[in-house]
Amino acid sequence: MATEELGAAGSNGLGQVCENTSTTEFPAAGSENEKAPEKEEDQKVWDMERNWGFSLEEIFGLALKFFKEMNGKAFNPTYEENLRLVALHKQVSLGPYNPDDCPEVGFFDVLGNDRRKEWARLGSMAKEDAMEDFVKLLNSCCSLFSPYVTSHKIEKEEQERRLREEEERLRAEREEQERLKQEEERHRREEEERRKQEADQLIVMEQKQQIMAALNAQTAVQFQQYAQRQFPDSPEQQQLLIQQLQEQHYQQYIQQAYQVQQKALQRQQDSAISQTAQLSPPHSNDLVSVKNTSSQSDSSQSQEHEANPKPCRLFIDGKPGDVAILAPSMWTRPQIKEFKEKMLQDTESMITVGRGEVLTVRVPTHEDGTYLFWEFATDHYDIGFGLYFEWPSTAKGTSSEKTGEIVSESKETGQTEEDKGNSESHTGSNLPHVNEVVPIFRRDSHEEVYAGSHQYPGNGVYLLKFDNSYSLWRSKVVYYRVYYTR
Numbered sequence: 001m002a003t004e005e006l007g008a009a010g011s012n013g014l015g016q017v018c019e020n021t022s023t024t025e026f027p028a029a030g031s032e033n034e035k036a037p038e039k040e041e042d043q044k045v046w047d048m049e050r051n052w053g054f055s056l057e058e059i060f061g062l063a064l065k066f067f068k069e070m071n072g073k074a075f076n077p078t079y080e081e082n083l084r085l086v087a088l089h090k091q092v093s094l095g096p097y098n099p100d101d102c103p104e105v106g107f108f109d110v111l112g113n114d115r116r117k118e119w120a121r122l123g124s125m126a127k128e129d130a131m132e133d134f135v136k137l138l139n140s141c142c143s144l145f146s147p148y149v150t151s152h153k154i155e156k157e158e159q160e161r162r163l164r165e166e167e168e169r170l171r172a173e174r175e176e177q178e179r180l181k182q183e184e185e186r187h188r189r190e191e192e193e194r195r196k197q198e199a200d201q202l203i204v205m206e207q208k209q210q211i212m213a214a215l216n217a218q219t220a221v222q223f224q225q226y227a228q229r230q231f232p233d234s235p236e237q238q239q240l241l242i243q244q245l246q247e248q249h250y251q252q253y254i255q256q257a258y259q260v261q262q263k264a265l266q267r268q269q270d271s272a273i274s275q276t277a278q279l280s281p282p283h284s285n286d287l288v289s290v291k292n293t294s295s296q297s298d299s300s301q302s303q304e305h306e307a308n309p310k311p312c313r314l315f316i317d318g319k320p321g322d323v324a325i326l327a328p329s330m331w332t333r334p335q336i337k338e339f340k341e342k343m344l345q346d347t348e349s350m351i352t353v354g355r356g357e358v359l360t361v362r363v364p365t366h367e368d369g370t371y372l373f374w375e376f377a378t379d380h381y382d383i384g385f386g387l388y389f390e391w392p393s394t395a396k397g398t399s400s401e402k403t404g405e406i407v408s409e410s411k412e413t414g415q416t417e418e419d420k421g422n423s424e425s426h427t428g429s430n431l432p433h434v435n436e437v438v439p440i441f442r443r444d445s446h447e448e449v450y451a452g453s454h455q456y457p458g459n460g461v462y463l464l465k466f467d468n469s470y471s472l473w474r475s476k477v478v479y480y481r482v483y484y485t486r
Contacts, residue, residue, distance in 0.1 A: 052135075053153040060131040063138045064089065066148050075142040084137055087118040091130040096123065212250050219249055219329060222371055222453050225485045241333070248331035256327055323457055325389065325435055330452035336377050339449045343377075343479040351406060353383065353468040353476045358409040361464040361482070362390075365456050369484030372462055375451040376480035383476045384467030385450065386440030391460045393432040409465075440467050445478075 052059045067085060071077070077085065090097075097120040105112040122130065139145050223245045227238035343349040353359045363372065376385065435457070443450050454462075468476050 052149055053156065054149070056128060056131055059135050059149065060092070062149055062152055063135045063145065066142075066145055067138060070142070070144070074144050077141045081137065081141045083114055083118040085134060086115050087122055088130045088134040088137070090115075090119050091122050091125055092127055092134065095127070096125070208250065211253065212246060215249055215253055216246050219246070219453075222329070222373075222485060226373060226451075226453070229483075244333070245329075245331050249329050252330060325437065325457045326455050328387065328437055328452050328454040330438070330450070332448040332450055334448055336447070336449050339375065339377055340379075340479050343481065349479060349481055351466070351478050351480065353466050353478060354408075355471050355473055355475050356469050357475075358384075358469055359466045359478075360407045360409055361466070361480070362405040362407060363462040363464060363482050365459050365462070366484045369456065369486060371453050371455055371485045372482070373451070373453045373485065374464060374480065374482050375449055376445055376466075376478055377449045378445045378479070379477050380446050381471070381474060381476055382442050382444050382446055383478060384440045384442045384465075384470070385438070385445070386436070386465045386467065387438035387452075387454065388463040388465065389435045389437055389457060389460055390463055391433045391435070391458070434463070437462075440465060442467075442470070 054062065067089075071082075097116065102116070105116060107113075125133075223242045224238075226245070227241045230241060231237040351359060351361075365372070374387070437454055438452070462482075464480070464482065466476075466478050466480075468474075
């Protein structure tokens with residue numbers, strides 16, 4: 001009797017379930033899809049990520065969690081909806097229904113049989129479709145699911161925002177560390193470069209002081225006498241002028257030393273190119289200064305020379321067999337107006353060099369002198385100037401020479417008037433030998449006073465040449481002064 005009642009109840013319940021399941025239609029896309037129009041088959045897939053902000057797997061996980069936690073508490077689905085949700089979950093987790101893999105369910109297990117039938121009704125529905133239908137059905141039967149997903153979406157966005165901020169902070173820290181590292185490296189390189197420059201400048205200054213000390217010892221008497229002659233009543237101006245002269249002498253020495261080095265290197269290169277088997281021995285007046293040509297290329301000897309400076313003397317290149325001639329000292333000073341006014345007091349201190357003309361002032365050496373000094377300036381325009389030394393010939397000495405004798409020379413013929421007149425008398429005799437001390441160059445003597453000194457190489461005659469051969473229209477007035485010192 002009891003068995004019949006359970007069977008009747010079971011059959012009624014099963015019939016009710018079957019009737020309900022046969023008459024109940026579940027929306028394909030939830031409440032929203034009921035309002036949406038029908039579309040093509042390839043457009044019926046519900047874009048979960050666009051609508052919910054989660055991927056299909058993520059939204060299904062949230063729906064399943066909500067169903068397990070809230071079923072019977074926050075919402076109560078109908079019996080048919082409950083069967084459908086359970087069947088969809090089994091379809092996702094276990095796949096399509098297979099009676100052989102599932103244990104048997106008792107005849108009186110009405111709920112178990114209803115769930116099996118609902119699961120079997122799904123057929124071969126794909127896993128993604130089952131997940132999608134689960135979310136849609138849950139959303140349609142429970143109004144709390146959407147706020148639940150929204151809260152999780154906000155939490156997810158907040159986590160993503162925090163993650164982005166953390167990544168941005170870490171990136172900013174790395175960039176700042178890299179920037180600080182680069183800045184530190186740049187400061188380190190700048191500091192090393194600064195220290196190197198300071199060390200180089202210190203070495204240069206030490207070398208300059210050593211060279212200037214040697215040069216000043218050589219020219220102290222000359223410059224002192226010159227300064228006393230220029231400013232006899234002003235020791236301060238004398239000292240200032242001496243310092244200027246010493247600096248110009250140093251610059252001149254460095255320039256000439258560099259030129260000598262270049263010539264020595266050029267000779268070495270020429271010798272290497274020509275591959276000469278035998279090299280001619282160097283002459284005593286071939287090269288330069290306190291250091292010979294080999295010591296200029298030898299760093300160890302150079303350092304020893306700098307540590308123990310010797311008198312710095314530059315020699316003028318000459319021919320083999322010539323007597324060595326020291327290089328001159330030359331400088332300029334700006335007091336051109338005062339110099340001209342002083343020279344105007346002596347008419348013999350002014351000469352006019354005609355257009356296209358070269359005037360030679362012959363100044364013999366004095367028996368009481370050791371240095372020759374010269375100064376000159378011009379009005380308005382520049383003029384060429386050069387200095388030569390004429391050795392006495394065997395036929396004629398220097399005793400007959402007049403101090404300051406002026407000889408005009410034609411640049412076209414290259415002969416002086418005296419040479420033209422006495423050409424026959426010089427025929428067959430020994431002509432005097434002439435050394436170039438200062439080559440002829442155009443000087444801006446209308447802007448500054450050009451001055452210089454030279455140590456006597458011996459007895460002879462200095463030739464001061466004022467060259468105006470390049471000017472075809474203008475004559476030049478030259479203010480000059482020549483004297484000697486011991």
